[in-house]
Amino acid sequence: MSATQKNIDEMIADIKLPQNVIDNLNRELKERKVTKKQMEEIVKRLHSGYDNAKIEAGEAAGVVSAQSIGEPGTQMTMRTFHYAGVAEINVTLGLPRLIEIVDARKNPSTPMMTIFLEKNYSHDRDKARELAWKIEATYINVLGSISTDITEMKVLIDLNKKALTQRNMTSKEIADRIEEELGVSCEIKGDTLVLEPGKPSYRELLQLVKSLHSVILKGIKGIKRVVIRKEDTGEYVLYTEGSVLKEVLAIEGVDATRTRTNNVNEIFEVMGIEAARQALINEATDTLKEQGLNVDVRHIMLVSDIMTVDGDVKPIGRHGISGEKASVLARAAFEVTVNHLLDSGMRGDVDELRGVTENVIVGQPIRLGTGNVKLIARKAK
Incomplete structure (x- = not known):
């Protein structure tokens, strides 16, 4: 191995990239025949990008994310319904939709699906129509x-x-x-x-x-209406009022890799927690973008990570994340203050004052930023 190659390998190792990324990088290099100088530049830029992406130790990441999502939230409209480019299909948007997402509602107020079709169906209107009748109740x-x-x-x-x-x-x-x-x-x-x-x-x-009147003669229960729309790409896409992901994915002709629903809990049940996490990110990002608001995806990723970290989709509220905080004062500061204090008093709970909220309440520095640094005087010899 040449000295330059050894240096490159050491630089890659310093960045602590996952093994699969390193393998992909090496494969790309072999296929494209990148020169050593170009490779060094790639590694240098990777190193620089990685350093820029890191946050400082003691940074209040949670607070910054809360502000970054909460502030644009104040600029969102309260308009609930909107024709999402499709006639007759109503979709909840704006602030009501963002609240629905962070509350992890079991049933969204306007459940809908975007059903993509396989190649031999997506460019044939008659076949797309036939599939629509199969799906619509x-x-x-x-x-x-x-x-x-x-x-x-x-x-x-x-x-x-x-x-x-x-x-x-x-x-x-x-x-x-x-x-x-x-x-x-x-x-x-x-x-x-x-x-x-x-x-x-x-x-x-x-x-x-x-x-x-209640007998379903054909189609799937829960799908009230299906609308066919020809996209700019030339393919036909089905939009539904109502969402039944599991049954729709089982229908021949439906492209299961692209079909999606705005019901995050349904995605979690059918595809698992990783898919639900990504759905939360996509739904929140799309809702904010539709309102003309641009929020860095990392703030939204942090929220969705917290909601799904235990392998279940939990709401951010007293029935989910906030209600499960270890700190008594933090729980009491959020909602139903008296109940939390009474219950904790009866149990004899101890608050270790580790978080932001509880330290603000008792009036002492929070354990973040400069408050996270402690100076200890060395004993004179």
Whole structure:
């Protein structure tokens, strides 16, 4: 090994890069045949970038992140709904959406999915439309009109031939589905379905009509609407009102590598904690950018890391991160002050005054920055 190569290896080792990054770097060098001088410049820049990225010991990273996200938050609008480039699909944006993200809400107020399709589907409108019908929950009121015959005690469904053809469905399929779901006999007479309730009573008849409206004949429960949009790239993308990630990913033709939802908890359940962490970063960044606010991604990364560090998606609030702080005073300073103090008093808890909040409360220097440095006088000999 040449002296220069040895120096380069030592410089790389100093930066403490992960082994996979070093392997990729070496592979790139072999493929591109970089000169030793160029390689030294690369390592030098890497070293410089790494040093610039490091924060000083004792830096109040948490406080800086809180300020960096909180201040732009005051400039965000309160507008809740917005057509996200797609007609008919409402999406919560602005401050309400940011609150939803940091609260790790189990169900967002406007759940939606962006479904990307595989190559043989994404450029064919008919195939994309066919997939949309597979995903969108189809109810009877879309396929025909319901009427009641009180004299005969029967429910009549007049099917729309055009709607059936469009959704690739038959009268028999619908009749079988209704029989399976409601357990009533369903007779096909031309384009009309005739249903009889279990008992010949007016109450049963009304109950049957009510139940009919909730039967899903095709598609996925929870997906209220699917809109197809042709993107600038020329491919068709499906936007849904409602989110059921697991079932949608199982459908043939859906590109599972790019399909996403705005429901972080659903991503966590289907894909795991790492995907949920990335989803939190993406959702918060997109929400701020949509409002024209530019926040350094590292502040958002810190928040999402804290929310997911225990392998679960926790809210930043008294039911999550803030409620689990070791310090009694820090918990009391956030919300429900009296309850925290009473409970801690009964248990005989001890506060070690390690954090920022508790030290501010008792009026002593915080353990950050200059407050993190202690001078000890050496004994004179």
